Amino acid sequence: METKDKFLSFNLGVRDTAVISLQYITEVLQVSLPEICGVPQMPSCVLGIYNWRGEMLWLVDLEAMLGYPPISQGANLLSKMMAIVLENNGKYLGLLVRQLIDIEWLETHQMKPPSAELFYPKISPFLEGYFINESEDVIFNLDAMTIIQAPIWKIHH
Structure with missing residues (x-):
């Protein structure tokens, strides 16, 4: 049976994809650093809060969270970054990424289970699996x- 999602x-990072x-993604938007309101005493991957449709949206540097060098360090103030807004039960979180590529149909049954040896320790807990x-x-x-x-x-909700 074909199961495509x-x-x-x-x-x-530089090389990875x-x-x-899509079922968890509400919106994709462009954000530039000056529009993000920094919040003190946060983990370094948390860039701060962004005003999104009149709501406070927490923005996270996904690369920093997963153990890559932070995107926000390489970004100058003018550069636009893409934020992927995730939603779960009315909770939203914005993930800043370097660059969007495309919308793809993938065969879910071809997904391989994540194995710790293959990946950085920081990325493993967030992996559902991988495709080749x-x-x-x-x-x-x-x-x-x-x-x-x-x-x-958890500290902030």
Whole structure:
């Protein structure tokens, strides 16, 4: 049986590609650093709060959270970054990513289970699994629910 799902693909770090299932994505928007209101005493991957449709949206540097060098360090003040807004039970979280690639249909039954040896320790808890595409690249399938429910946010909800 063919089971295809729609995913949004984007770059992680310089070489990696990741996807998140579209069912958890509410919106994708462009954000620039001056629009983000920094919040003191936060983990370094938490960039702060952004005013989104009149709501406070927490923005996270996804690369920093997963153990890559932070995107926000390389960004100058004028550069626009893409934020992927995840939603779960009325809770929203914005993930800042380097660059969106595409919307892809992937065969969910071809997803391989994550194995700790293959990936950075920081990324493993957030992986649902991974795909190997036609050019034999690994595509990380990130688990939106785990990201939204990460202990790191518990302090603030």
